[in-house]
Amino acid sequence: MGLPRPFLILRFGARPTGHDGLSLKAKPFCKALIATKITRSTTGHRKLIDWSIRIVLICESGLEEAASTQKREETDVIRTNLKGVLLSCTVLALCATGAQAEEAKTLCAQEAYAMGLRYQQQSAEVDAIQRQAYALARIRLDEALAAAKPDEKLAVITDLDETVIDNSALLVRDMQACHDFTTWDTWKHWERDGDPALIPGALEFFKYADEKGVAIYYISDRYDENKPQTLATLEKLGLPKVSNDTVLLLGPPKQERRAAVQKDYKVVLQLGDTLHDFSEDFVSKVPVDKQRELVAEQAEHFGRDWIVLPNSAYGTWRKSELKAWDAPMQVEK
Numbered sequence: 001m002g003l004p005r006p007f008l009i010l011r012f013g014a015r016p017t018g019h020d021g022l023s024l025k026a027k028p029f030c031k032a033l034i035a036t037k038i039t040r041s042t043t044g045h046r047k048l049i050d051w052s053i054r055i056v057l058i059c060e061s062g063l064e065e066a067a068s069t070q071k072r073e074e075t076d077v078i079r080t081n082l083k084g085v086l087l088s089c090t091v092l093a094l095c096a097t098g099a100q101a102e103e104a105k106t107l108c109a110q111e112a113y114a115m116g117l118r119y120q121q122q123s124a125e126v127d128a129i130q131r132q133a134y135a136l137a138r139i140r141l142d143e144a145l146a147a148a149k150p151d152e153k154l155a156v157i158t159d160l161d162e163t164v165i166d167n168s169a170l171l172v173r174d175m176q177a178c179h180d181f182t183t184w185d186t187w188k189h190w191e192r193d194g195d196p197a198l199i200p201g202a203l204e205f206f207k208y209a210d211e212k213g214v215a216i217y218y219i220s221d222r223y224d225e226n227k228p229q230t231l232a233t234l235e236k237l238g239l240p241k242v243s244n245d246t247v248l249l250l251g252p253p254k255q256e257r258r259a260a261v262q263k264d265y266k267v268v269l270q271l272g273d274t275l276h277d278f279s280e281d282f283v284s285k286v287p288v289d290k291q292r293e294l295v296a297e298q299a300e301h302f303g304r305d306w307i308v309l310p311n312s313a314y315g316t317w318r319k320s321e322l323k324a325w326d327a328p329m330q331v332e333k
């Protein structure tokens with residue numbers, strides 16, 4: 001069956017009259033489109049609705065995706081236009097071949113990230129684990145303070161992302177748009193304009209360390225070019241001892257930045273969500289099996305001077321093979 005032209009991307013937009021609505025934009029070289037997902041969910045404000053449309057375009061270059069998510073006050077205009085979108089997409093979907101429609105349905109491989117993101121962002125257990133990690137950090141800090149010599153200068157070193165601050169909102173947005181956030185090509189925008197939340201327990205712990213006279217160094221692989229914005233983000237969150245000298249971003253390897261702190265301080269605690277936050281032995285090129293061996297070898301550090309925070313959203317384990325029970329499946333009622 002011949003496929004229709006012109007070819008369209010549907011997107012939200014404000015009409016010249018100022019009314020909310022859905023506008024259509026022509027996209028050349030594409031033969032049809034299929035709406036794979038149209039969702040509507042109420043947000044905190046009762047009248048604000050999150051509209052999300054994901055569309056697969058069947059183009060000469062292959063399948064392409066487009067997504068639109070916008071927060072809009074629900075109006076009759078929006079409702080009417082959404083019905084129009086549904087109708088358009090239904091009609092156009094009929095123009096796609098069965099194989100194309102099937103391929104379009106399975107195109108969003110990024111949906112595989114949903115389970116890990118849901119656990120990281122929504123589970124009360126992760127909230128509890130994070131608080132537990134910081135409670136343990138405080139116990140270890142008290143022990144270090146009690147054992148310190150009078151003239152010793154103590155410091156804690158911490159990572160930022162998924163250790164002190166929660167960036168899951170960015171990752172969820174990208175996943176829902178079928179964009180692979182692990183390419184990190186949307187990250188710089190988030191560093192500049194994003195609004196991360198605090199990890200539970202973090203603020204209280206770092207304020208406590210500061211009150212006890214312990215130096216705090218934030219060592220992160222955030223981009224140095226966005227350092228003013230990262231400093232502003234940390235200050236806005238109320239974290240103590242945030243300054244140009246105590247926030248050490250991407251440039252020299254983390255090990256060098258840690259060594260620079262160790263010149264002047266006795267580092268009594270390190271906090272992080274990835275193993276390279278603790279030691280250069282755990283660099284990202286080390287296979288995951290080897291990383292587990294190293295963890296076993298260095299087990300005495302964990303829960304003592306190394307405190308690990310959970311991160312199920314991303315990590316070097318992301319593409320690891322899963323191990324399955326080899327027994328034939330028995331499904332019973």
Ligand SMILES: [Mg+2]
Pocket residue numbers: 159160161162163272273274
């Ligand atoms: Mg991190």
